[in-house]
Amino acid sequence: MWFYNVSKRSRTAKGMLLAEAIIASFLLLFAFIAATQLFDASLRWESSSTGERLAALVAERRMEDLRGWVAEQCQSTGFDNLNWTSQEVVDDSYPESPAFLITVNTTDQIENTPARPATGRVDPVPGLHSPSSTFYARALDANDDQQRNQEWQSFPYSRDMTASARLVQITVTWSNGRYEYRLVSLLTDSIEPAATPSTDFTTSPVVVSGPGSVSAGGSADYSAQVRLPNNQPIPDVTVLWSIRPTSGGSASIRPLDSSARTVRITRQSSGAIVLVAKVRYRGKEIVGYSNVIN
Amino acid sequence: MMGLASIILFGVAQLTQRTLETQKFLRKKSESIQSATLGCERLASEMREAVTTPSTGDTSSWDKVIPSQTEVMGIPAPTFELTPSSPGWSRAYQSNQLITVTYSVAGTNLQRQVTGSIAAPVATDVNTFEVTAVSGRDKTFQIELAISEQKRVQTFVTQVFCPGAP
Numbered sequence: 001m002w003f004y005n006v007s008k009r010s011r012t013a014k015g016m017l018l019a020e021a022i023i024a025s026f027l028l029l030f031a032f033i034a035a036t037q038l039f040d041a042s043l044r045w046e047s048s049s050t051g052e053r054l055a056a057l058v059a060e061r062r063m064e065d066l067r068g069w070v071a072e073q074c075q076s077t078g079f080d081n082l083n084w085t086s087q088e089v090v091d092d093s094y095p096e097s098p099a100f101l102i103t104v105n106t107t108d109q110i111e112n113t114p115a116r117p118a119t120g121r122v123d124p125v126p127g128l129h130s131p132s133s134t135f136y137a138r139a140l141d142a143n144d145d146q147q148r149n150q151e152w153q154s155f156p157y158s159r160d161m162t163a164s165a166r167l168v169q170i171t172v173t174w175s176n177g178r179y180e181y182r183l184v185s186l187l188t189d190s191i192e193p194a195a196t197p198s199t200d201f202t203t204s205p206v207v208v209s210g211p212g213s214v215s216a217g218g219s220a221d222y223s224a225q226v227r228l229p230n231n232q233p234i235p236d237v238t239v240l241w242s243i244r245p246t247s248g249g250s251a252s253i254r255p256l257d258s259s260a261r262t263v264r265i266t267r268q269s270s271g272a273i274v275l276v277a278k279v280r281y282r283g284k285e286i287v288g289y290s291n292v293i294n
Numbered sequence: 295m296m297g298l299a300s301i302i303l304f305g306v307a308q309l310t311q312r313t314l315e316t317q318k319f320l321r322k323k324s325e326s327i328q329s330a331t332l333g334c335e336r337l338a339s340e341m342r343e344a345v346t347t348p349s350t351g352d353t354s355s356w357d358k359v360i361p362s363q364t365e366v367m368g369i370p371a372p373t374f375e376l377t378p379s380s381p382g383w384s385r386a387y388q389s390n391q392l393i394t395v396t397y398s399v400a401g402t403n404l405q406r407q408v409t410g411s412i413a414a415p416v417a418t419d420v421n422t423f424e425v426t427a428v429s430g431r432d433k434t435f436q437i438e439l440a441i442s443e444q445k446r447v448q449t450f451v452t453q454v455f456c457p458g459a460p
Binding site: 021025028029032061064069190 | 299313432450452453
């Protein structure tokens with residue numbers, strides 16, 4: 001009886017070993033498949049990591065190319081007059097790296113953080129502002145002095161620099177669009193020098209324009225423009241106005257925008273006056289004079 | 295059963311061995327690419343600070359302002375007189391405010407040297423290195439760095455705009 005039981009256990013044990021071997025084989029197969037997939041994933045990650053580094057190099061190269069283009073173009077025209085459409089390309093590539101496709105998008109609608117509610121502040125308009133878009137402030141009443149903050153007695157209100165910067169996004173795709181790398185940067189006016197004024201400043205890059213006469217008690221608008229040597233205007237400059245002391249009459253000056261590129265002159269008495277528009281641009285102080293206003 | 299298990303184990307061993315070989319190759323390749331991209335980025339970042347025109351060729355050098363210097367610009371203070379007193383923007387860099395940076399190839403290394411200090415390698419396995427001025431682009435330079443990797447040469451090209459160059 002005892003011998004019979006041992007023999008039966010032995011036969012059962014042999015059956016279990018076969019089942020264990022089959023299960024173990026399947027487990028081994030699953031482990032093999034999992035290991036294969038891990039190796040494959042590892043290789044793909046390695047490849048994508050290399051691709052990202054190369055894509056970054058391609059994107060930075062294109063961004064520097066655009067910076068050079070802006071500097072070159074701004075020698076003959078204002079930043080606000082650049083032909084950005086010519087630079088906005090889709091699926092362009094360099095001969096050295098044809099697998100990396102470059103798409104360039106640009107916009108001047110640079111969004112700012114809205115003002116906090118219940119603070120009395122207004123939302124900044126899109127674009128850059130001097131000295132800071134974060135602390136954007138503007139005169140709420142059109143009749144107020146547009147440069148001097150009456151409420152806080154501070155100077156000045158935020159000045160719009162909306163024509164001096166553009167947001168550029170460069171997207172590089174590779175592996176048939178499977179991977180993508182984006183580089184975003186703000187390209188700005190490369191501040192080329194204005195025209196050189198003559199030594200006595202009778203000829204100046206600051207050009208003041210407006211009517212030649214304003215009757216006593218009347219008003220007229222005058223504007224100032226700073227120009228490149230080829231007479232193209234430079235955007236977003238701020239002007240400081242005054243009346244030449246040698247003038248015979250008197251008038252008040254009210255800036256119509258925070259940069260004071262346009263002012264309203266109200267004559268208080270008759271007599272010839274000359275307006276003086278002083279601009280500080282690229283570290284250089286330049287002055288323009290109006291014609292004699294009677 | 296044992297035969298089947300042996301075949302599977304042999305397959306796994308083969309796969310593991312070849313994968314390790316591939317990983318070693320990719321690691322070497324990755325090191326070369328990383329070395330080249332870091333070298334290009336470092337060179338471009340430093341060239342962007344140039345205040346003199348960088349020299350072109352297989353050795354490039356330029357001057358830049360020492361970062362610890364506090365005052366380098368001779369911008370005149372604003373005046374409120376009607377006649378401008380000093381309508382200029384002089385770059386009043388003194389010689390002790392500038393350093394000369396040189397990038398060149400020594401052996402198979404791209405090395406960086408600053409006036410008064412020893413050269414330090416920034417990229418290895420360098421085949422060729424060249425800086426050229428980009429035609430039609432003012433103050434823009436192209437940097438080409440070719441790296442030898444596994445019996446082939448891979449070229450990395452980048453571009454840099456130097457706003458402070460005259």
